[in-house]
Amino acid sequence: MNKLPRxxxxxxTLQVAQELLGKILVIGKTSGRINEVEAYIGQNDPxxxxxxxxxxxxxxxxxxxxxxxxxxxxxxxxxxxxxxxKTGFPAAVLIRGIQPLEGAEQMEKRRGRKDHLANGPGKLxxxxxxxxxxxxxxxxxxxxxxxxxxxGFVPPKIKxxxxxxxxxxxxxxxxxxx
DNA sequence: GTCCCGATTCTA
DNA sequence: AGAATCGGGACT
Numbered sequence: 001m002n003k004l005p006r007x008x009x010x011x012x013t014l015q016v017a018q019e020l021l022g023k024i025l026v027i028g029k030t031s032g033r034i035n036e037v038e039a040y041i042g043q044n045d046p047x048x049x050x051x052x053x054x055x056x057x058x059x060x061x062x063x064x065x066x067x068x069x070x071x072x073x074x075x076x077x078x079x080x081x082x083x084x085x086k087t088g089f090p091a092a093v094l095i096r097g098i099q100p101l102e103g104a105e106q107m108e109k110r111r112g113r114k115d116h117l118a119n120g121p122g123k124l125x126x127x128x129x130x131x132x133x134x135x136x137x138x139x140x141x142x143x144x145x146x147x148x149x150x151x152g153f154v155p156p157k158i159k160x161x162x163x164x165x166x167x168x169x170x171x172x173x174x175x176x177x178x
Numbered sequence: 179g180t181c182c183c184g185a186t187t188c189t190a
Numbered sequence: 191a192g193a194a195t196c197g198g199g200a201c202t
Contacts (some may be wrong), residue, residue: 038185047185057198075195077186094185122186165185 001149006141008148009065013039013084013091018176020082022155023148025098027128027135030106032098032118033153036177038163040081041091047169050090059137061090066141070125070132077122080130082140082148096121096164097177098128 004023009016017039024033040048040061049058049071060069061083069081069092081092098118100107107117107127118127125131140147160173 040185049185052199055199071185072197073184074186075184075197079185081185096185120186163185167184 001151004066004141004148004150006064006066009082009084009141010086011065011084013041013093014174016082016084017093017174018158020093020095020148021158021176021178022153023150024101024153025095025128025148026102027130027146028103030100030103030128032100032102032124032127034095034098034148035155036095036097036119036175038094038096038176039091039174040094040163041174042089045169045172047163047166047172048090054090058090061092062088063137064139066139068130068135068138068140070130070136070138072132074122078125078131079121080125080128080135094121095124096175098124100127 017037020034020037024031050061054062064087065084067083069083072078081094083092085091100117108114110126111117118124155178158176158178161175162170163175
């Protein structure tokens with residue numbers, strides 16, 4: 001399996017988002033195939049956390065591509081994104097769903113159930129044990145095994161829709177899944 | 179310092 | 191349809 005290099009993420013976000021579908025996200029001893037993502041792009045995207053500028057929370061989005069942007073929301077959930085585009089341009093791809101591969105048993109334990117292990121951004125962070133404290137700003141293109149891998153899998157026809165759970169920017173169909 | 183609400187999830 | 195639950199960010 002090839003680990004995706006920083007150059008993969010340092011490209012237009014919509015392209016990165018679609019090409020992430022079918023790739024394998026590895027975090028610690030758990031992994032899964034990405035099957036749902038959303039793009040959040042820059043200061044002109046009203047749904048993007050960075051639309052009103054750089055803050056302590058969203059600063060990872062302004063950093064180099066290939067790093068994680070993990071944030072805490074609704075008082076109880078974490079969501080994980082992979083930063084895209086050049087340093088200084090705030091954009092990222094939210095990972096909304098994966099099909100569990102390695103460590104499924106561990107994921108079942110963390111989730112406390114055997115189904116719906118990682119079919120949502122909050123659930124996925126629980127399954128992979130990702131938190132803001134431990135994973136925000138982590139580099140996925142470094143020496144560590146954590147990262148995104150290509151095993152040659154080609155996803156079926158990609159579907160699109162408006163992004164989930166937002167109030168503005170519903171005109172953009174930046175959710176991709178299969 | 180205060181106030182409002184969220185890129186969610188689960189249950190009823 | 192509604193609750194759970196708390197930190198960030200906009201604003202006083």
